[in-house]
Amino acid sequence: MFSEQTKIGINGSIEIPGDKSISHRSIIIPSISSGICEISNILKSDDVLRTMNAFKEMGVEIKEENKKIIINGKGLGSLKKPNKEIYLGNSGTSARLLTGLLSSQNFESVLTGDKSLSSRPMKRITNPLSEMGAEIVAQNGKLPLHIKGKVLNNCKIEIDIPSAQIKSGLILAALNTEGTSYINEKHITRDHTEIMLETFGADIETKKNVDSSQIIINGKKNLTPKNIDVPADLSSSAFFIVAALINKNSNITLENININPTRSGLLIALERMGANINIFNQKNRAGEIVANINVKSSELNGCELDEQMAKLMIDEFPILSIAASQANSPSYFKGLDELRIKESDRLELINDNLNRCGHYSKIKNNDLFIDPTKNKQIINSAIRTDFDHRIAMSFAVLGSKIGKLQINESDSINTSFPSFKEQFNRAGGNLI
Numbered sequence: 001m002f003s004e005q006t007k008i009g010i011n012g013s014i015e016i017p018g019d020k021s022i023s024h025r026s027i028i029i030p031s032i033s034s035g036i037c038e039i040s041n042i043l044k045s046d047d048v049l050r051t052m053n054a055f056k057e058m059g060v061e062i063k064e065e066n067k068k069i070i071i072n073g074k075g076l077g078s079l080k081k082p083n084k085e086i087y088l089g090n091s092g093t094s095a096r097l098l099t100g101l102l103s104s105q106n107f108e109s110v111l112t113g114d115k116s117l118s119s120r121p122m123k124r125i126t127n128p129l130s131e132m133g134a135e136i137v138a139q140n141g142k143l144p145l146h147i148k149g150k151v152l153n154n155c156k157i158e159i160d161i162p163s164a165q166i167k168s169g170l171i172l173a174a175l176n177t178e179g180t181s182y183i184n185e186k187h188i189t190r191d192h193t194e195i196m197l198e199t200f201g202a203d204i205e206t207k208k209n210v211d212s213s214q215i216i217i218n219g220k221k222n223l224t225p226k227n228i229d230v231p232a233d234l235s236s237s238a239f240f241i242v243a244a245l246i247n248k249n250s251n252i253t254l255e256n257i258n259i260n261p262t263r264s265g266l267l268i269a270l271e272r273m274g275a276n277i278n279i280f281n282q283k284n285r286a287g288e289i290v291a292n293i294n295v296k297s298s299e300l301n302g303c304e305l306d307e308q309m310a311k312l313m314i315d316e317f318p319i320l321s322i323a324a325s326q327a328n329s330p331s332y333f334k335g336l337d338e339l340r341i342k343e344s345d346r347l348e349l350i351n352d353n354l355n356r357c358g359h360y361s362k363i364k365n366n367d368l369f370i371d372p373t374k375n376k377q378i379i380n381s382a383i384r385t386d387f388d389h390r391i392a393m394s395f396a397v398l399g400s401k402i403g404k405l406q407i408n409e410s411d412s413i414n415t416s417f418p419s420f421k422e423q424f425n426r427a428g429g430n431l432i
Contacts, residue, residue: 001392001410001421004430005397009249009297010400012427014238018043018230019258020416021164021192024093024290026228027051028101028172030071031060032078033223039069041230046415053208054098057082059142075222076176080108085144088113090343090415094166095143096125100169103134104176105149116343116387118143125169128157132173132181154179154219162187162311162338164262167215175202177219184214187311190262196204197225210316211308225368231258231290235390236417238319243397243429245275246326252268252427253291257415261289265313269320272303273327299325302372307335314338321350321370325359326401330371337366343412344386353395356380357402381405387412393420400429 023043030037044050052069057063059080061072079102088094088111099122102109112118123141130136132155135148155178160164167185171193174181188208194215199203204293209295237254242251259267259279270277276298282291300323310333313320317339324331341349347363354361360374378425383395383405389412401404413420421431 001397001407002010002289003396003405003407005403006247006400006428006430008428009247009251010240010244010427010429011251013253013255014240014423014427015252015419016232016240017419019403020045020048021093022196022258023048024051024097025192025196026230027055027062028097029200030225030228032056032101032175033073033200033225034075035073035225036358037071037073037225038227039230040228042069043230044363045231045343045418046089047094050087050089050091051094054086054088054094055337057084073225077103077106080265082109085110085112088117092115092117092120092343094310094379095122096165096169097172099125099136099145099147100129101172102149103129103132103136103175104148104152104173107149108149109149111145111147113143114147117254121341124161124163125166128159128166128170129173131155131157132177134173144349148318152177154299156182157184159183159185162189164190164193168193171197171204171215171217174219175185176216178363179219181217181219182214182315183217185210186212188213188262189357190260192260192288197223199286200224214425226286229285231285231288232256233359234258234263234266235315237293238316239393239420240268240424240427241293241295242319242323243400243424244299244404245270245298245323246296246401250295250297251381252295254340256290257293259289259291263312265309266316266320269303269305269309269313270323271322273300274298275300291379302327302329302370303405305334310335310338315390318346318350318390319397321354322394322398323367324370325354325361325372325375325398327372329373330369333368335366336368340366342388344388344391346388346391349384349386349391353383353391356383357405378403383407385412389415389417393417396424396429396431
């Protein structure tokens with residue numbers, strides 16, 4: 001895929017797909033509830049479809065009618081042993097959440113993935129699950145995972161790593177476990193699992209402090225299904241927000257965007273940089289806060305973000321780095337070690353590709369420094385993505401500002417935003 005410079009700006013009303021995190025949970029939680037659930041606006045990306053196929057293989061009745069996904073759940077312990085290994089492609093969310101869920105089932109299962117997913121660390125979920133008595137055999141701490149489902153023990157678990165995937169996997173294990181489980185996270189992370197489970201009637205309570213939280217789950221309570229209308233994805237919106245900010249003559253409106261406070265770090269960071277962003281028409285939708293967002297071209301300033309901010313927006317640093325590269329002054333982003341173990345080493349790819357594009361960037365101790373006052377001409381127009389969808393989309397946005405870039409392995413975008421190219425071109429983004 002090539003990204004060319006745009007002259008007319010990014011404009012219009014953009015159709016942002018359903019939230020990826022909530023879409024995964026909109027399959028998992030209804031599948032273990034008791035009854036029928038209708039899901040609207042689900043994201044039909046490769047990752048989400050992997051989750052859907054996994055539950056079909058475990059005997060859950062899932063069909064599509066009138067653009068809605070209909071799931072007929074049979075209860076917490078209703079899943080059936082799959083006839084083959086469950087292949088999850090590149091979906092880390094599927095892998096970690098299903099690891100927790102399957103640990104408390106009454107059958108054995110095997111989770112596999114593609115080359116990228118098979119290189120990602122799984123001890124971060126298997127180790128805390130072992131505290132509950134889970135039996136999981138990994139391949140050097142990575143996929144494939146051989147899970148021997150069994151009755152687990154409730155316990156109190158401390159989570160040091162800021163990861164909603166780890167927390168959610170443990171919550172799903174605790175749902176089917178007798179007694180009370182306590183999950184203490186030292187860093188607050190996305191709470192979509194807790195919110196949805198509350199609407200489904202789970203016996204779950206969250207106690208939040210300034211920087212930490214405790215989730216208390218009383219297991220074995222049947223879940224009552226509720227229909228779900230998946231809000232639009234803020235992480236997908238981020239690419240259009242930054243594209244509008246850095247390209248002159250831009251004015252876009254994004255509707256029904258999920259602005260959950262546990263993941264709104266990007267909006268906070270861009271506000272610090274002087275972005276012209278207006279959030280309006282806020283409303284509560286089944287516990288999630290959604291709103292419309294208007295974005296106009298802006299003169300951005302650099303900013304400094306500490307480790308706490310990194311925990312609120314780890315997925316958005318690739319596109320925030322693009323904004324920083326077009327600002328009037330330097331930016332300094334601290335504590336980005338988690339970027340190294342995403343779909344790729346995102347920290348290294350951000351740095352390498354910015355320098356290829358003639359933008360001054362350097363890494364020191366997992367901190368990223370970007371100085372746009374030292375920008376030069378493009379050195380190498382071939383962008384290395386290592387099949388990482390967020391790297392691909394971020395540098396497509398940069399190409400709309402600085403000129404033609406060749407985005408290698410751009411098919412990776414299908415894992416989270418299949419209509420990205422169509423939507424970006426409709427807004428004036430010039431992808432070919």
